Amino acid sequence: MRIGLLTGGGDVPGLNAAIRAVVKRGEGTHGHSLIGFRNGWRGVVDGDVVPLGRPQIRNVLPVGGTLLGTARYHPHADDGGIDAVLATLEAERIDALICIGGDGTLHAASKVAEAGVRIVAIPKTIDNDVWGTDRSIGFDTAVTIATEALDRVHTTAESHNRVMIVEVMGRHAGWIAVEAGIAGGAELVLVPEAPFDIEKVVRFLKHRHRAHASFSIVVVAEGAVPAEGTAMHYRTEVGRFGEIVAGAIGERLKTEIAERTGFDTRVTVLGHVQRGGIPTAADRILGSRLGVAAIDAVTRGETGVMAAVQGERVVLLPLGDVAGKVKHVPADLIDVADTLA
Amino acid sequence: MRIGLLTGGGDVPGLNAAIRAVVKRGEGTHGHSLIGFRNGWRGVVDGDVVPLGRPQIRNVLPVGGTLLGTARYHPHADDGGIDAVLATLEAERIDALICIGGDGTLHAASKVAEAGVRIVAIPKTIDNDVWGTDRSIGFDTAVTIATEALDRVHTTAESHNRVMIVEVMGRHAGWIAVEAGIAGGAELVLVPEAPFDIEKVVRFLKHRHRAHASFSIVVVAEGAVPAEGTAMHYRTEVGRFGEIVAGAIGERLKTEIAERTGFDTRVTVLGHVQRGGIPTAADRILGSRLGVAAIDAVTRGETGVMAAVQGERVVLLPLGDVAGKVKHVPADLIDVADTLA
Amino acid sequence: MRIGLLTGGGDVPGLNAAIRAVVKRGEGTHGHSLIGFRNGWRGVVDGDVVPLGRPQIRNVLPVGGTLLGTARYHPHADDGGIDAVLATLEAERIDALICIGGDGTLHAASKVAEAGVRIVAIPKTIDNDVWGTDRSIGFDTAVTIATEALDRVHTTAESHNRVMIVEVMGRHAGWIAVEAGIAGGAELVLVPEAPFDIEKVVRFLKHRHRAHASFSIVVVAEGAVPAEGTAMHYRTEVGRFGEIVAGAIGERLKTEIAERTGFDTRVTVLGHVQRGGIPTAADRILGSRLGVAAIDAVTRGETGVMAAVQGERVVLLPLGDVAGKVKHVPADLIDVADTLA
Amino acid sequence: MRIGLLTGGGDVPGLNAAIRAVVKRGEGTHGHSLIGFRNGWRGVVDGDVVPLGRPQIRNVLPVGGTLLGTARYHPHADDGGIDAVLATLEAERIDALICIGGDGTLHAASKVAEAGVRIVAIPKTIDNDVWGTDRSIGFDTAVTIATEALDRVHTTAESHNRVMIVEVMGRHAGWIAVEAGIAGGAELVLVPEAPFDIEKVVRFLKHRHRAHASFSIVVVAEGAVPAEGTAMHYRTEVGRFGEIVAGAIGERLKTEIAERTGFDTRVTVLGHVQRGGIPTAADRILGSRLGVAAIDAVTRGETGVMAAVQGERVVLLPLGDVAGKVKHVPADLIDVADTLA
Structure with a gap:
């Protein structure tokens, strides 16, 4: 398979760990070809692709930011955005897409999935408010x-x-x-x-x-x-x-x-x-686990889902259940903060 | 209530966060008196107690080790050990005990609970192999x-x-x-x-x-x-x-x-x-949450249980289900490590 | 001898290392008694003293701030300030004073020295602009x-x-x-x-x-x-x-x-x-070296001087040569910054 | 001018800062061409060269190790080593050499200088025992x-x-x-x-x-x-x-x-x-300053010298005065360590 990868929204530490995991597992275990889109959905719309293989992911584990660049552009909020995405995916003969991002990116992913693209998402946001996952990349x-x-x-x-x-x-x-x-x-x-x-x-x-x-x-x-x-x-x-x-x-x-x-x-x-800055060990591990889970899912034919961590397990959740919701801090955790003041 | 607190086994970063949480929640929210036993179960057997209040926990959050000291002594493995524990608890008029430790300490806690003492445990071990909890204090x-x-x-x-x-x-x-x-x-x-x-x-x-x-x-x-x-x-x-x-x-x-x-x-x-050394933010949060959960549980009359974190929730598990078991690394996580090599 | 110690001006990491060095060298090597004044010159004026011995300096090396407290009060800028200083020193039978601070504190120290008090100063300021020393405590x-x-x-x-x-x-x-x-x-x-x-x-x-x-x-x-x-x-x-x-x-x-x-x-x-926060190794070493040099100097009878580091050596400079001057960044170092932009 | 650069001996954090400074100052300020030799003197002997310009030094400041690689090979200790060095320098039309290393590299540099090559050295060693400089790269x-x-x-x-x-x-x-x-x-x-x-x-x-x-x-x-x-x-x-x-x-x-x-x-x-690992700020600054000083010196026609830091100044010392000597810890610093024990 030929699989595209993008990172959208604000950048956070740990994105490169996820990219590296997708590439290593994708190439090494599954034999896929990976290509990257630069600057999030912007790069898909513009057809701005970069090769993505072992040389690109060398030494990126402790490096903050994202080697693919990112942008706060959402194709579904832009006239003709989704069509441009589909056109690029066809031109580049992309079989599936993995996108890493926060709520905006997840929303876009669900729209692109509805348009028939095989897509799996990975949550990242330092705000940690993506619904359905204990942790999002960057929060720790x-x-x-x-x-x-x-x-x-x-x-x-x-x-x-x-x-x-x-x-x-x-x-x-x-x-x-x-x-x-x-x-x-x-x-x-x-x-x-x-x-x-x-x-x-x-x-x-x-x-x-x-x-x-x-x-x-x-x-x-x-x-x-x-x-x-x-x-x-x-x-x-x-x-x-x-x-x-x-x-x-x-x-x-x-x-x-x-x-x-x-x-x-x-x-x-x-x-x-x-x-x-340097991602913590926990963010590198989270990015690595979600990256592996996403590429495995896409390989199995899953689509329209997000890889999430729940306790010690990694699970897949329908994007439709996730996008647009906010995961608030539960009252008992706020209570702990208040107590210890 | 008058509640005793001890830390047993090897020391790890994050113990002081748990001690601080027990004291702040115990004194401030529940109105208990707290006393500490020095050097784990050794201090209970020997009646080696220290006062434990706001002055003792000042500034301890970022400090490694344990302000109570610790020891690798287990009363149930020592002739008359449990009896000595009971004698001290009675002499000190202790209504309940909170003990923080690894498998040895949890085992001792379950034996002491069986002898009729109200007891709640908190798991710590850098090995992270305590059964039933996603994370033990010190591991992060x-x-x-x-x-x-x-x-x-x-x-x-x-x-x-x-x-x-x-x-x-x-x-x-x-x-x-x-x-x-x-x-x-x-x-x-x-x-x-x-x-x-x-x-x-x-x-x-x-x-x-x-x-x-x-x-x-x-x-x-x-x-x-x-x-x-x-x-x-x-x-x-x-x-x-x-x-x-x-x-x-x-x-x-x-x-x-x-x-x-x-x-x-x-x-x-x-x-x-x-x-x-300095505990990570995650270990301080874990210690704080488990400390709050333990003192709340003991106040409600729970006994023979361990506070554990599962996903985003803190739960209580019977010590009998936990002690003596080893939580191994699941195969899928070992697989991630192997893949990314 | 009975020696007083104070920290003045804004607090910086590394002050506790200097305090510890003064106490250890003063007590251990020279057999002096040390006492601390709380909150800089304010504490001297108010006679606010604290004992200063081994128990007080335990574990302070990696701790930021100053265990003595500090204040931005300068006795020479206050009517009757210098007299109040002299009165306290006499009442407390202080033979000499070591003061750690920035330009304001050094200025005060030179005035107090002129009034006949044996005094040695140690430079600290994160701005690193104390004249005559390569580095001041806190800068690194x-x-x-x-x-x-x-x-x-x-x-x-x-x-x-x-x-x-x-x-x-x-x-x-x-x-x-x-x-x-x-x-x-x-x-x-x-x-x-x-x-x-x-x-x-x-x-x-x-x-x-x-x-x-x-x-x-x-x-x-x-x-x-x-x-x-x-x-x-x-x-x-x-x-x-x-x-x-x-x-x-x-x-x-x-x-x-x-x-x-x-x-x-x-x-x-x-x-x-x-x-x-935690002082760097370099700030702890600088504080320790200057602390040792200051107590040694005071013991030898030096007065009106500041301990300074120049290259690999610690030297003593007259306070009169130092106070009120600003050490600017030399042009060649600014040039390095400009070049590497 | 066309200037070669190498890093020899064990690698230390801060080498990349020095390489970056040589390249930025050399290209930007002086208009030189820079080329790198891989793996220290080994690369000079073998003619193993890599281009060295702005793309190579991008983002290297916080990265440990050396982008040029290094080796513990010394040409003067190898039959025909110096001749092979001279042959490569002629073949590559190198006008001058900057070499960064410890005592072995400095010794080699002095021998190569004696053979008529324009050469300036920069000291690095985590042992900090290079004579004549307060600090060597890597020590902090x-x-x-x-x-x-x-x-x-x-x-x-x-x-x-x-x-x-x-x-x-x-x-x-x-x-x-x-x-x-x-x-x-x-x-x-x-x-x-x-x-x-x-x-x-x-x-x-x-x-x-x-x-x-x-x-x-x-x-x-x-x-x-x-x-x-x-x-x-x-x-x-x-x-x-x-x-x-x-x-x-x-x-x-x-x-x-x-x-x-x-x-x-x-x-x-x-x-x-x-x-x-990540070089400290002090090692990056030291590497940057020594790198600038070395390329400036070589541009002015200096040879057979080492850039060194003494107090707040960077100076040049004849390699002959430096190589083969050990800078020991002075007795007064050992005394500080003993006192504070």
């Missing part, structure tokens, strides 16, 4: 980076009597905020799943500083919002690709807390450092 | 450390034309070897689950070096053994606590491979560095 | 953290066609910007030593993106400013302690570059993560 | 890795009452042992510069464990030896390239200490992990 590295930042801020906060706000990624779901908050020992974690009341936040901080502490670390997901009817008015602004302006909620919280408490309040916006 | 950090070592050896191996053997921990199960082997891009992974044939190993290495490579990295679990009836004779030697002599299989493999291939063969034995 | 860790951030941004920038601005610390001198810029492979480094022309910056970026690149990383020190008479008007705003508002120049550059080039331009402000 | 990374290992062993040692021996590299000089020993808080550091008395070692450990400690960490350089006339007999065995058998002194010390103290004694041999 992002939590690790955010936790390191909290460890660092912790030492400095302790020496100085202050409130440190750390803004992390997470538009619809607060996975990074909750997990890094637990691992990094944050005092307060604010996430989209639980709109906050600024007056309660302020009361908590005042009480804490009065009682026994001289500093507090607040982790806030970029998509966190105040609860309706509470004292702070704020609306998340989103950009062209649905991305949130980095620092918006962090800076605003800083102002609100500083004014309402009088404490020396600072903000650190982690931003793009969360999605770059 | 060990895989991370082993993967870093493989990344390092990789660069140097490439420049020099040689076979590098890296021996990692794993007596009964090859979890570290398989996961680090995948993440670190090893060419060959040898584990207890799949006894090896030295002649096949040698053929693989010769073929690989003839065909396209000038170096190979072989990861071997300390408990890996040659298959019966094959050309290499070797028996794992174990010490007093069932531990394997570090470097034994690594050094032996080095000799066998060097003699049979003529290649420049080196061995690196990771040893104790695998179980020390 | 800050460069390491900034370089890691550049490594991370590098992978993500490559996948996305954009300009990434990374703002690092450095008010008067651009040491972090230049060294991290070299180590992290930045395309452009803007520092206080060389006021920039925004039109040249823009021409460079346009040319680069036209010629061969799809991304650029610009590192800017917080104290970088446009050259007078050039097209961009900007004045550094400083806070109460002479500190610069984090993100000010970074955000402003982002706007200027985005408007003038039309490129997708982002900014990351490293902020407080640069001064926290 | 090795110390960092060894310190991380000590941090890890520290947590685990504390929990278990034992003596942990950590063997690090350093044949003629104990730089890694001393600096990592200081940074990692070792209790005892044994180096080639100060032959040890096993009976004193044992007395120290017994006293320490009796007095106040339950564990000790001993760092030993691979080239450490017992003093003549003392109770332990041991001779360093060296291999074909003058390298020391990894683990020899570590294992022997373990036996001696265990037998003489009865303490549970373990050994960890860091081995090849010390010379692999």
Whole structure:
């Protein structure tokens, strides 16, 4: 078989592990030919292909980003996009497609599958909010980076009597905020799943500083919002690709807390450092396992499915069950974060 | 309630996160008093107690080891051991016990539970072979450390034309070897689950070096053994606590491979560095979640159970179902490691 | 002798190594008694002392921050401050003082020395701009953290066609910007030593993106400013302690570059993560060596001097030669950064 | 000009930074053509050349090892070696040579310079024993890795009452042992510069464990030896390239200490992990600065010199003054390590 591979959406660490696994298993075990499309669906529409074999995947395991490039382009949202995809696949004599991406890419994949293309998807997003899989590629590295930042801020906060706000990624779901908050020992974690009341936040901080502490670390997901009817008015602004302006909620919280408490309040916006650099062992393993599962599935004739990890097993889920849904942080995990504050 | 806490067996990173979670949730949410036993079951038998409250758990989240100390002593294997445990618990007016440990500690816990003590256990072992839980505390950090070592050896191996053997921990199960082997891009992974044939190993290495490579990295679990009836004779030697002599299989493999291939063969034995240092974010989160689950369970009156993580959920399993069993690496994961070599 | 120790100014990783060295050498080799003042000169003025012996310095080597606390208070800038210092030293029967800090602390130390107190100083500042010493405590860790951030941004920038601005610390001198810029492979480094022309910056970026690149990383020190008479008007705003508002120049550059080039331009402000966390080996060694040199000097009767590292040697310099001067990045090192862009 | 570049001896992290700097400065600033020789002097003798320009150095800054490969071959030690070097340089029309290596490579360079070739050298060795330069490429990374290992062993040692021996590299000089020993808080550091008395070692450990400690960490350089006339007999065995058998002194010390103290004694041999992996920021900066200095020197017509770092300056030293000498750890630095134990 001749199989195409693409990575779509924002890049994350661990993508190259998945690409490498698809190529090694595809070529070595199944005898397929692999080709890559550059810059996600954009490359399929434009017919921008690159060879993909052992030389291309040499030494990529510890390298962040994606050797195929990526783009936030979705063919189903573009007039004639799907037709252009089909035309390229025919011109390049592609028998099947493996695409690695977040919700947008998965959505596109389900549309392309409906158009008759054999397709298997692999979930990646540092937000970890793809439905149906315990983990998406990139999440473990992002939590690790955010936790390191909290460890660092912790030492400095302790020496100085202050409130440190750390803004992390997470538009619809607060996975990074909750997990890094637990691992990094944050005092307060604010996430989209639980709109906050600024007056309660302020009361908590005042009480804490009065009682026994001289500093507090607040982790806030970029998509966190105040609860309706509470004292702070704020609306998340989103950009062209649905991305949130980095620092918006962090800076605003800083102002609100500083004014309402009088404490020396600072903000650190982690931003793009969360999605770059060396993937953790866990992200490389996840990428490798999902890559192997995807190429095996495509070889067996599966289509319209996503490889997902559930506990210790890798399973296949229908794209239709997955795309468009958000996996929120469960209440018991938010409760752990709140308890350990 | 007055609740005792101990950590038993070899120490691993992430234990302090679990201790901290038990204390914060126990004191803060449930209003319990917590006390610690020093050096595992040894401290229970000897009545060696330390106070355990907010001051003791300050800043421990990123610290390896265990603030309570640990020991490889098991009361059920010692004459009068269980009686001494019961005497101390009564003298200290302990209502329940939470113990964090590997198989030996879990076994002891089930015996102590049978003697009528309310007890909940938390699994830790860098070997990850506790049955019933996807992950045990310490494993993620060990895989991370082993993967870093493989990344390092990789660069140097490439420049020099040689076979590098890296021996990692794993007596009964090859979890570290398989996961680090995948993440670190090893060419060959040898584990207890799949006894090896030295002649096949040698053929693989010769073929690989003839065909396209000038170096190979072989990861071997300390408990890996040659298959019966094959050309290499070797028996794992174990010490007093069932531990394997570090470097034994690594050094032996080095000799066998060097003699049979003529290649420049080196061995690196990771040893104790695998179980020390800063816990990864994942191990801190795991320790925190299991700590919260254990203290909640004990508060609800559960006994004779172990808190375990399965997928995204934390569950409770009867100690009797868990103790004495080994969770082996599943064949499909070994297959991924073999494929990506 | 009875010797007091304080840490002043912003905290940095490596302070605890210096404290530990002073205590171990002071107690163990010289037989002195050590006491600590909490929160820098503030604690001397207030008589806020803590015992300082082996128990206090246990396990502090890898811990960031300072176990003594710190404050940005300078007694010579406060009415009656120096007198209060003298009163406390007499009340506590202190024979000599060792103070670890940046320019403000060194300045205070020289004033206190003039008032007749035996005093030896140790330089720390992540800005590395203390005159007379190759390195100040905290700088190596800050460069390491900034370089890691550049490594991370590098992978993500490559996948996305954009300009990434990374703002690092450095008010008067651009040491972090230049060294991290070299180590992290930045395309452009803007520092206080060389006021920039925004039109040249823009021409460079346009040319680069036209010629061969799809991304650029610009590192800017917080104290970088446009050259007078050039097209961009900007004045550094400083806070109460002479500190610069984090993100000010970074955000402003982002706007200027985005408007003038039309490129997708982002900014990351490293902020407080640069001064926290585990000290590098080099900062621990530097702190240890300077700590030993300072206590040895004080024991020999030296006063009014600072321990400094020059090449492989540790030397003593008169505080009067050091305080109030800024060590700028030499032109040849800026040239290396420019060349390798 | 047409300039050849080679890397010789054992590989270390930071070599690629030096190669990149030579190429960027050579091509970009001076307009030279660069070519690389593969596998050190071996490639010069064999005429094994590779193109060396911007494509080859892309993304190499954070990558360990050397993109040119290396070998432990020295032309002056081989009949006709120097003649073969001269023949290749003429055939390839090479105007000058830059070679990066340790003492063997520097020695070869001085011989080739005497034969009339324009040549400038750059020092690298994780042992840091090249005379005349404060630092050689690779040393800072090795110390960092060894310190991380000590941090890890520290947590685990504390929990278990034992003596942990950590063997690090350093044949003629104990730089890694001393600096990592200081940074990692070792209790005892044994180096080639100060032959040890096993009976004193044992007395120290017994006293320490009796007095106040339950564990000790001993760092030993691979080239450490017992003093003549003392109770332990041991001779360093060296291999074909003058390298020391990894683990020899570590294992022997373990036996001696265990037998003489009865303490549970373990050994960890860091081995090849010390010379692999991501170079630290300091090693990338050092490589970059020395690379720029070397190509600048060669362009100005310098020959027979080595670029070296002394304090904050880069200087040129005659190869004849450098080759064949060993830079030992100065007594005052060993004294710091001993004091802080």
